[in-house]
Amino acid sequence: MELFYMIVFGSLAAIVAALELSKSSKDRINTSSVFNAFKNNYLLVYSLMMAGDWLQGPYVYYLYSTYGFGKGEIGQLFIAGFGSSMLFGTIVGSLADKQGRKRACVTYCITYILSCITKHSPQYKVLMLGRILGGISTSLLFSAFESWLVAEHNKRGFDQQWLSVTFSKAIFLGNGLIAIVSGLSGNLLVDTLGLGPVAPFDAAACTLAIGMAIIMSSWTENYGDPSENKDLLTQFKGATIAIAADEKIALLGAIQSLFEGSMYTFVFLWTPALSPNDEEIPHGFIFATFMLSSMLGSSFASRLLARSSPRVENYLQIVFLISAASLMLPFITNFLGLPSGHKGGSISVSGLLQLIGFCTFEACVGIFWPSIMKMRSQYIPEEARSTIMNFFRIPLNIFVCVVLYNVKAFPIAIMFGMCSIFLFVASLLQRRLMVISESQKPSKCSSCVGISFNDYLN
Numbered sequence: 001m002e003l004f005y006m007i008v009f010g011s012l013a014a015i016v017a018a019l020e021l022s023k024s025s026k027d028r029i030n031t032s033s034v035f036n037a038f039k040n041n042y043l044l045v046y047s048l049m050m051a052g053d054w055l056q057g058p059y060v061y062y063l064y065s066t067y068g069f070g071k072g073e074i075g076q077l078f079i080a081g082f083g084s085s086m087l088f089g090t091i092v093g094s095l096a097d098k099q100g101r102k103r104a105c106v107t108y109c110i111t112y113i114l115s116c117i118t119k120h121s122p123q124y125k126v127l128m129l130g131r132i133l134g135g136i137s138t139s140l141l142f143s144a145f146e147s148w149l150v151a152e153h154n155k156r157g158f159d160q161q162w163l164s165v166t167f168s169k170a171i172f173l174g175n176g177l178i179a180i181v182s183g184l185s186g187n188l189l190v191d192t193l194g195l196g197p198v199a200p201f202d203a204a205a206c207t208l209a210i211g212m213a214i215i216m217s218s219w220t221e222n223y224g225d226p227s228e229n230k231d232l233l234t235q236f237k238g239a240t241i242a243i244a245a246d247e248k249i250a251l252l253g254a255i256q257s258l259f260e261g262s263m264y265t266f267v268f269l270w271t272p273a274l275s276p277n278d279e280e281i282p283h284g285f286i287f288a289t290f291m292l293s294s295m296l297g298s299s300f301a302s303r304l305l306a307r308s309s310p311r312v313e314n315y316l317q318i319v320f321l322i323s324a325a326s327l328m329l330p331f332i333t334n335f336l337g338l339p340s341g342h343k344g345g346s347i348s349v350s351g352l353l354q355l356i357g358f359c360t361f362e363a364c365v366g367i368f369w370p371s372i373m374k375m376r377s378q379y380i381p382e383e384a385r386s387t388i389m390n391f392f393r394i395p396l397n398i399f400v401c402v403v404l405y406n407v408k409a410f411p412i413a414i415m416f417g418m419c420s421i422f423l424f425v426a427s428l429l430q431r432r433l434m435v436i437s438e439s440q441k442p443s444k445c446s447s448c449v450g451i452s453f454n455d456y457l458n
Contacts, residue, residue: 012292019299048211050174054182055204063197067122084135086397093390097224101148108140109212116205143389150377151222167370168302176295239387251433253392258426261399262419274351293359297366312371313434320427323364328420329357334413
């Protein structure tokens with residue numbers, strides 16, 4: 001079975017390398033040297049930010065367990081993180097639009113560094129505070145940086161299509177290569193050097209501090225709506241009405257919540273799905289394989305985004321259908337009654353089939369991220385970009401909290417089947433979004449959104 005893991009990893013690595021090396025002029029977008037300098041600066045910062053996040057991920061649960069906490073208490077800590085993101089995410093998003101996106105990015109660094117520091121304490125209340133700070137940080141990571149990028153890109157007058165280059169590269173590096181390197185670095189610190197499970201959090205804090213220094217020294221400030229006479233409540237009202245007034249924005253939010261909700265559920269459930277009887281599986285190697293699959297998807301997405309056809313709205317329908325089929329595998333293998341492994345043994349035949357499906361799903365994740373970023377840059381009004389993006393995360397965080405709270409109430413196969421249904425619904429909503437976008441001219445749509453949003457605020 002060890003040979004199987006190596007074959008899967010090696011095959012994926014070869015495909016990624018082949019895709020990158022075989023890109024033709026049709027698969028690339030010609031850009032200027034000024035833009036390349038801007039893009040590379042952002043990619044460096046984004047990679048450091050993602051490294052700070054990825055270094056922590058594999059060791060959060062393990063650290064809590066070494067402090068003597070049980071599954072119930074650890075589950076409460078995780079719920080606190082997602083609940084914090086849900087409660088405070090929209091507030092910090094609105095503040096980012098009003099007070100400045102660069103300032104919000106610096107705030108992300110500070111709050112996440114403080115969250116890392118709390119990991120040194122075995123006290124439950126201190127760790128709970130760290131989870132709350134981590135939830136706020138997550139909201140900023142997935143809204144403020146993208147909002148700053150889009151606004152700064154437009155302010156500098158770069159071609160709109162060039163955004164696709166930055167998006168695809170950011171996912172290729174941040175959610176692929178950096179994730180793999182961070183996982184290996186964490187393993188080096190904890191296992192090889194024997195520095196303990198808190199060492200990756202210290203490394204993350206240092207990485208975030210370096211990124212913050214680059215932001216403060218090289219980024220300029222930009223705003224959504226800095227008007228002094230518009231308080232947070234007015235911002236919330238304007239963002240809510242903008243979502244309700246434009247079906248495309250509402251559909252985009254629903255699609256994002258359905259896909260990301262399924263993705264986070266997958267993150268929690270892939271380990272017990274592959275080892276239902278405590279089979280011996282190489283968690284770190286499998287994680288690296290998933291990240292390589294994500295790199296494959298983002299590499300493929302860069303080719304799609306470089307061309308005018310097919311449009312993002314079209315091909316994402318297929319991506320969601322493939323994702324739905326991939327996460328249906330645990331349900332199918334359970335229904336067919338395929339043989340499972342035994343405690344301490346190697347992965348079963350059922351697990352091998354699911355692993356292939358999970359790698360396929362991760363490839364779809366790699367395509368999804370730069371594609372949804374591209375659509376958000378087109379459809380979400382600039383005045384409240386961070387606010388609206390965090391509005392989208394409210395149903396996502398509610399969904400994840402419910403899953404965490406009831407993770408023992410339903411069989412794993414049923415949970416994956418539910419995610420598959422959500423992804424199928426996302427495909428249907430994506431088709432609706434495609435129909436609407438094709439029936440309206442982009443320029444007319446953009447103008448209408450901007451006017452209606454400002455009208456509602458004034």
